[in-house]
Amino acid sequence: MGFNCVRLTWPTFLVTNASYSSLTVEQSFQRLNLTESLAGIRANNPAVVDLKLIDAFKAVVSSLGENNVMVILDNHVSKPGWCCDNADGNGFFGDGYFEPDVWVDGLTKMATMFAGVPHVVGMSLRNELRGPRQNSNDWYKYMQRGAEAVHAANPRVLVILSGLSFDNDLAFLNSRQVSLSFARKAAFEVHWYSFSNGQEWAAGNPNELHVAVNASSASSSGSGDGRGMLCLDVGADGQSVVTNPCRCLSADNSCDPESQWFKMVSSTRSVAANSMLAELPVKLGSSKIRSL
Template sequence: MALILTKELHSPLTLLLLVSYSCIGLVQVGPIAVQAQGPLFTDSRWIVDGAGRRVKLACVNWPSHLQPMLAEGLSKQPADVIMKKIKSMGFNCVRFTWPLELVTNGSLASRTVNQSFQGLGLSQALAGIAANNSWAPDLTLIDAFKWSDGNGFFGDKFFDPNLWVNGLIKMARLATSFPNVIGMSLRNELRGPRSNVDDWYKYMQQGAEAVHTTNPNVLVILSGLNYDTDLSFLQNRSIHVSFARKLVFEVHWYSFSDGRRWTAGNLNDLCGNISSRVMARAGFLARKNLSPLFLSEFGVDGRGTNAGDNRYLPCILAMAATEDWDFAIWALQGSYYLREGVMDMEEFYGLLDDNWSNVRNLTLLTRLSSLQIPYRGLPLKRMHMILFHPQTGLCVTNGPPTRSLRLSSCRAAQAWMYGPQRFLQAEGTKSFLQAVGPQKPPRLAPSSTSQWDMVSNSGLHLSAKAMDGSTVCLDVDGKGLLITNACKCLQGDKSCDPTSQWFGLVQSNTV
């Protein structure tokens, strides 16, 4: 978990989510579509402010839980520069990790940053911290934190539940001084052979009550079993706490959460099957309006060389957009002070490069920016559809200069009406999307002759019978213009890439 002292920064944080790795927290760094009023609450599946307006969390993960116990990157850039960079990338909050022993081990907490880094042989990193953040080296670890295994399940050798609750209470109390701390995650990635549902309910309820009693303003965020991939037990058994409108559940989903499956089959089948499993294990909470679901960790290798990640990414983008989940990307950091015994280890899943100065992959950031948009606002009235293209993170628009149907920012997406008759009608007009034929752009016509069906297991191919009698799918050409082509990769072929033809129907009343 971590706290940020906003008084030290030129671009103050507003929302901080605190996460415990042995626990995690949220800090807002930018606009959140509306100016949130007071503490945050839940309203069925939504996170809302005191006025009942939806607040969508679009976060980055920023670790401080590793051995040095200091927010990563302070040896590379000044803290306010990092904060401004987070905001410039379009994110509005930070999910900040913290080690439990920081608040339960007095001698450790009183150690200075200088002493900690010298003891780990991190003299070069310490020099960088002194140069970029001169206020930090002489602070104790706990004060620096305010600025900014056998340990997998309750009762494990290094996981004392009583110590854990005590740590949660201390951090929740510390967070009362900082109104930008809006949530606390009780525990990151529960796992291991001792994992069981009964103990999950026992200790999660105990931890939630402890946090809320100490700091009733924060959201209380609960993780699931099996590295936070499984909350399915909540379908049959509710969690009972004495307070209301503060519980949020979180889930993690990486390509490696499914082993090597992403490289081993037809991508339409893989996306459909794995998405269905994620929905059964966690997504049902939001879809059934039971609780907000926070996709608190997902990410890909920013170098673009991981085949599994490359196939997984458009699938998770499609699901996160269509479900309109709150999220936190793993991760911000381009490097670590010390990880797995390696000094200055580079993090290829980081949004920033190893010097924390530039975005590692601008194309990836563009795709992620589509998730930052709150597609649905409260109240849920005047809903329409937009066509989201997960391969690019863009949406279908119908704008100047040519009035052609093309891909552009989802903030300028064309609104469509799509109902049981399966016609796509441009909202506010009498024009319908009509398929002409292969390798030809669809057109807007006054008659509704094309019925658009989802035809693949991924649920992302929009297919219709064209005017020439052929069956085609929506596609995109090399210039970002909408065309139609023969549907590809619907089944069988394991190497075929269907993603140029993937379009998610996203419900919206804000775009």
């Protein structure tokens, strides 16, 4: 399929709450009445069905490595469930299910668990911070704490920080940088979807809005400040991860698109607006793990 990295999501409670971590895959799917999906897992990956959830997660990570696919562990939510909503209790530090100490404990446990796994190359601290409680002061306070916890438990992984407003906004970094004890391994992610400005697209002039949204995206993501965009590749020894500025961001006949873990689509848009990464979900119920 032409990609070499998967952003694999996990909920905090998977490693901090025994009522979840003690469940098997079968029990979890039965609780949610996902009978059709469970049947698919039985047909394609029968060895996974009776595993505890965390062991099934480890099996997926292991299979990705066996197929030369790098993994970024993404803390998606605290309480398992659909993401994302402003009022789902998972949005920002202090929300109903998002207790900072528990979150840091979860990051530490997950970073420790995969500390010796070479193809686990990064950890994203939290997906799409959001909601009425969000503010930049708490962002710095807790994201820096989470970053340090991951680094202490696993010094070799990249530490990836997301922004505010469903990760549409990193503009606050223009006036204040993060303060970390380590260097050259922190990265920032920004999410920009076609529906990120949904109401504006519905009511506005598409041509005018296209220009305005592109300019806003470049400003709020910080991608227009010359820092460049992160690309990952595996070193010649097969054990190291090479991080370089992204190539193939514009028409370049000398560039090999297969050398990167995402695909660029030909467009007249700016480089900043074209920095979206393609997320390719893996469905356990419909594909064999070994075929990834």
